[in-house]
Amino acid sequence: MSEGATMTTQPVVETRNLIKVYGDMVGVRALDGITLSIPRGQFVAIIGPSGAGKSTLLHMLGALDRPSQGEVCIDGQSLGHVRDLDRFRSRTIGFIFQMHNLIPTLTALENIEVPMAESPLPARRKRERARELLKLVGLEARGGHLPNMMSGGERQRVAIARSLANEPAILLADEPTGNLDSKTTDEIMSLLARLNHEQGMTLIVVTHNPQVAGVAERVLTLRDGKIESDIAFSSPYEKDLIDLKHSQLGRAILAGSADLPTELDGAVEPLRQLLLQV
Ligand code: ADP
Secondary structure, three states: OOOOOOOOOOOOEEEEEEEEEEOOOOOEEEEEEEEEEEOOOOEEEEEOOOOOOHHHHHHHHOOOOOOOEEEEEEOOEEHHHOOOHHHHHHHHEEEEOOOOOOOOOOOHHHHHHHHHOOOOOOHHHHHHHHHHHHHHOOOHHHOOOOHHHOOHHHHHHHHHHHHOOOOOOEEEEEOOOOOOOHHHHHHHHHHHHHHHHHHOOEEEEEOOOHHHHOOOOEEEEEEOOEEEEEEEOOOOOHHHHHHHHOOHHHHHHHOOOOOOOHHHOOOHHHHHHHHHHO
């Protein structure tokens, strides 16, 4: 959570005793009583083994499907009372999928404008907004490129820009780096972390990838449709500090080793104090 972002008392996502059964009542209980509250501006990773219910939960939060029982509130609105879910979804929720789903015949700018089709903004303003978003994801020079002229990471950046087009209250991502190599995964996760820190964007990311979950400030583990654990890190740095503490360098700092990189001169003692606290 950045200092600049607004933190209201009302959570932006709330679920109460969410149950989803596929098929009849003896069918698969994909979600089995999920009660959850996510404050505005939080970056949450949802992890858990295959079949745990992660995608099902994301579908419920994204108003892509209705629960069998229980309630979902997004941005103060109970989804059970929303008549036109499509409209609500396109105005309130941004999605990023593993497959970027860009339209191959449209340029990067045109793809970003797609979700704004129903917006009353004039065409000129839509184009301006698309340009701003492209700049935000670091691709201002690629506006006229078709998807097949861009790398996998660039295409995913365009998809992220597109997901922000209607200024959503929350951003949901399902394995957003599933198709990308480790370096590109880092780049995309840094971009998402920046959107969270600088824009106060609420991010909920389903992932198998520890590298991705490692960036989040809260990690929710699902198993058999239930929340198995829910761990929040009190500061965005806490997890990095814990990782550092368990690394070779961290152990050397704590042990007071004389064999530390010279660049760390002066920083060693403050770091040692921080490592002692986590
Ligand atoms: P995860 O994303 O953690 O892998 P899912 O949410 O996809 O888990 O699935 C949870 C359970 O619900 C699994 O047992 C899965 O087989 C079942 N399931 C998911 N979608 C459907 C569906 N459309 N119809 C029937 N069963 C489904």
